[in-house]
Amino acid sequence: MLLRGLRKAFADVQAVDGLDLEVTQGECFGLLGPNGAGKTTTIEICEGLTTPDEGTVELLGLNWSTGAGELRQRIGIQLQETQFPEKLTVEETLRLFRSFYRHGIPVEESIRTAQLEEKRKSRVGGLSGGQKQRLAMATALVGDPELLFLDEPTTGLDPQARRHLWDLVDELKQAGRTIILTTHYMEEAERLCDRVAIMDHGRMIALGTPQQLIATVGGEDIVEFAVGSTQVPKAGPGAPDSDPVRCVVDAAQFTAIPGVQSHRVDAGLHQLSVSELHTTVPRIFAALKAEGLHMSEFRTHSATLEDVFVRLTGRNLRDE
Amino acid sequence: MNKLEQSSLYQLTMARFRLLAREPEAIFWIFIFPILLAAGLGIAFRNRPPDVLPVGATTTQLTQALAADKGLKAAEMDEAAGSHALATGAILLLAVEQPQGVSYRYDDTNPDARTARMIADRAIQAAAGQRDAVRVENQLIHETGSRYIDFVVPGLLGMNLMGSAIWGLGFAIVEARQKKLLKRMVASPMPRWQYLASFLLSRLVMLVIEVVAFLGFAGLVFGVPFRGSLWQLGFLCVLTSMAFSALGLLISSRAKTMEAASGLMNLVMLPMWILSGVFFSASRFPAVIQPFVRALPLTAANEALRANMLQGVGLNHLVAPVAILLAWLVAPFAVALGIFRWR
Numbered sequence: 001m002l003l004r005g006l007r008k009a010f011a012d013v014q015a016v017d018g019l020d021l022e023v024t025q026g027e028c029f030g031l032l033g034p035n036g037a038g039k040t041t042t043i044e045i046c047e048g049l050t051t052p053d054e055g056t057v058e059l060l061g062l063n064w065s066t067g068a069g070e071l072r073q074r075i076g077i078q079l080q081e082t083q084f085p086e087k088l089t090v091e092e093t094l095r096l097f098r099s100f101y102r103h104g105i106p107v108e109e110s111i112r113t114a115q116l117e118e119k120r121k122s123r124v125g126g127l128s129g130g131q132k133q134r135l136a137m138a139t140a141l142v143g144d145p146e147l148l149f150l151d152e153p154t155t156g157l158d159p160q161a162r163r164h165l166w167d168l169v170d171e172l173k174q175a176g177r178t179i180i181l182t183t184h185y186m187e188e189a190e191r192l193c194d195r196v197a198i199m200d201h202g203r204m205i206a207l208g209t210p211q212q213l214i215a216t217v218g219g220e221d222i223v224e225f226a227v228g229s230t231q232v233p234k235a236g237p238g239a240p241d242s243d244p245v246r247c248v249v250d251a252a253q254f255t256a257i258p259g260v261q262s263h264r265v266d267a268g269l270h271q272l273s274v275s276e277l278h279t280t281v282p283r284i285f286a287a288l289k290a291e292g293l294h295m296s297e298f299r300t301h302s303a304t305l306e307d308v309f310v311r312l313t314g315r316n317l318r319d320e
Numbered sequence: 321m322n323k324l325e326q327s328s329l330y331q332l333t334m335a336r337f338r339l340l341a342r343e344p345e346a347i348f349w350i351f352i353f354p355i356l357l358a359a360g361l362g363i364a365f366r367n368r369p370p371d372v373l374p375v376g377a378t379t380t381q382l383t384q385a386l387a388a389d390k391g392l393k394a395a396e397m398d399e400a401a402g403s404h405a406l407a408t409g410a411i412l413l414l415a416v417e418q419p420q421g422v423s424y425r426y427d428d429t430n431p432d433a434r435t436a437r438m439i440a441d442r443a444i445q446a447a448a449g450q451r452d453a454v455r456v457e458n459q460l461i462h463e464t465g466s467r468y469i470d471f472v473v474p475g476l477l478g479m480n481l482m483g484s485a486i487w488g489l490g491f492a493i494v495e496a497r498q499k500k501l502l503k504r505m506v507a508s509p510m511p512r513w514q515y516l517a518s519f520l521l522s523r524l525v526m527l528v529i530e531v532v533a534f535l536g537f538a539g540l541v542f543g544v545p546f547r548g549s550l551w552q553l554g555f556l557c558v559l560t561s562m563a564f565s566a567l568g569l570l571i572s573s574r575a576k577t578m579e580a581a582s583g584l585m586n587l588v589m590l591p592m593w594i595l596s597g598v599f600f601s602a603s604r605f606p607a608v609i610q611p612f613v614r615a616l617p618l619t620a621a622n623e624a625l626r627a628n629m630l631q632g633v634g635l636n637h638l639v640a641p642v643a644i645l646l647a648w649l650v651a652p653f654a655v656a657l658g659i660f661r662w663r
Contacts, residue, residue: 047507048507049503049506049507049663069509072507072508072509073509077504077507077508079500079503079504079507080500081500082499082500082501082503082504083499083500083501084501084504085335085339085496085501087338087339087342087343088335088338088339092334092335092338095325095331096328096331096332096335097508099325099326099327099328099330099331099332100328100508100509100510101508101509102509139504139508143508143509
């Protein structure tokens with residue numbers, strides 16, 4: 001899949017603002033970003049459902065203007081919020097979708113892949129959220145697609161249903177299909193994707209394997225803590241609004257500590273990206289003690305794509 | 321799986337059937353409701369013996385003269401009581417004794433009162449000794465085909481064909497669009513024309529059941545006549561249903577919500593319920609709006625259905641209504657295909 005200089009505007013919003021992308025065969029590629037970043041617009045342009053204002057799309061060596069019929073046969077699509085007719089059964093729905101494709105897998109196989117055997121005679125209206133999502137996945141699979149588009153496949157699912165769906169995507173990956181998925185869950189992208197593009201405001205702001213992107217944060221680990229002062233802060237009439245306790249700490253104090261790569265404060269919580277956790281943490285403790293500060297909270301975790309996004313945009317993914 | 325089951329047109333049409341059959345309300349409105357309506361109207365307008373008209377008179381002599389006619393029921397009352405009875409509709413006519421003869425008080429815009437005037441006058445003149453100049457004889461005929469139920473059944477058929485086509489198509493398409501199912505369908509390699517064709521095909525099959533059930537009921541219970549060719553009647557039903565399906569498609573081609581679609585459907589159907597001669601003849605409307613009334617598809621459908629069923633008129637004499645229905649089939653269909661919103 002090849003995208004070149006893609007642009008699309010809706011009314012006064014520039015949904016996609018100049019996007020170039022290449023996805024190779026057999027790859028699981030993730031488009032990551034907050035709501036409104038342009039992920040869905042991008043994927044719908046790729047699916048031939050939206051025409052871009054500018055730019056070209058090439059899929060499997062074909063494009064939408066000349067090879068649409070052929071492309072529809074060879075790709076599988078799962079849209080964000082399709083509600084299948086509630087009064088058809090799982091099997092009837094899949095039989096219907098199977099009939100649209102010249103080649104494909106037997107309906108029984110798609111039911112098995114989506115683990116809906118017990119529900120094959122149940123009406124769609126009676127399925128749980130996770131089962132509906134797996135049905136949507138199955139309708140995308142009945143045509144035995146070479147290229148599979150999944151738009152936020154796990155949004156709104158409970159953790160167990162999400163894990164279930166991840167296993168399903170894993171299987172499809174093993175089978176060698178090319179998969180392009182969008183998500184705003186960082187852990188999902190880390191778990192499933194070979195490569196990830198992070199989008200924000202219609203632009204791609206980072207591209208690489210999850211490991212590469214995490215490495216750009218600088219450290220391998222993130223240390224988070226909040227501090228309080230042992231000294232009573234000077235309460236003067238000049239600064240009644242600002243929080244005197246937190247003003248005491250200076251960013252430079254932390255970045256001076258060997259092993260600390262960067263520092264930022266988010267909602268009163270200091271976040272340091274750190275390499276060599278075991279030697280750096282004692283130094284942080286020592287530095288705070290020397291200042292007469294004490295910690296009210298302390299935790300560490302391995303750097304994630306979430307930290308990459310925060311570092312690139314200064315915002316949390318779920319701020320929106 | 322055999323070949324038929326693999327065909328997407330077959331699968332799409334079957335899906336339409338299943339969805340309709342699993343919707344109890346749809347079954348009621350399409351099959352049961354028209355039969356109930358016909359039954360209700362048939363009972364309300366059943367043929368009764370001719371009405372006896374109530375009249376009043378101011379003297380015993382006049383009252384006796386009036387009561388002598390079987391068509392009248394006469395009561396004696398003074399003028400004041402008579403005026404009150406007239407005003408409240410208790411009597412249709414008051415005969416007042418005058419020095420030089422009799423005067424009749426009645427409302428000449430009321431057909432029953434005019435009839436009462438004729439019968440009363442005849443009775444009073446006969447009592448006074450008038451004899452008929454010409455000998456007359458009455459032969460009474462109560463023929464099927466001229467009753468109200470005979471008039472209203474083709475009208476109800478036309479109305480039902482309109483309702484089931486417009487509602488059936490309109491709501492299903494708009495619902496699929498609202499639930500993003502339409503978008504999902506066009507994201508698959510499904511040929512778009514087949515999606516629309518599946519609606520028409522399922523409509524055709526439902527039509528057979530719908531028409532046979534309704535007309536069978538009307539024929540068996542009320543003895544409504546079928547004087548024209550049944551094949552031509554079948555053709556007219558199909559043409560009517562297809563024309564309204566095209567209209568339903570046009571209505572639902574852009575609407576994004578059920579509310580918008582439902583408003584549009586009422587806007588389209590309400591004038592036809594009133595103007596197109598379902599319950600009373602469309603020719604009662606003023607001449608100024610007749611061209612408009614005649615051009616409505618339901619007017620054309622009702623006219624053709626009535627001509628076939630009640631008068632046995634062949635298609636070769638129904639060119640005008642058939643042409644109007646064809647125009648309503650082709651034009652909305654073409655426009656709808658052009659502006660249809662697939663997502």
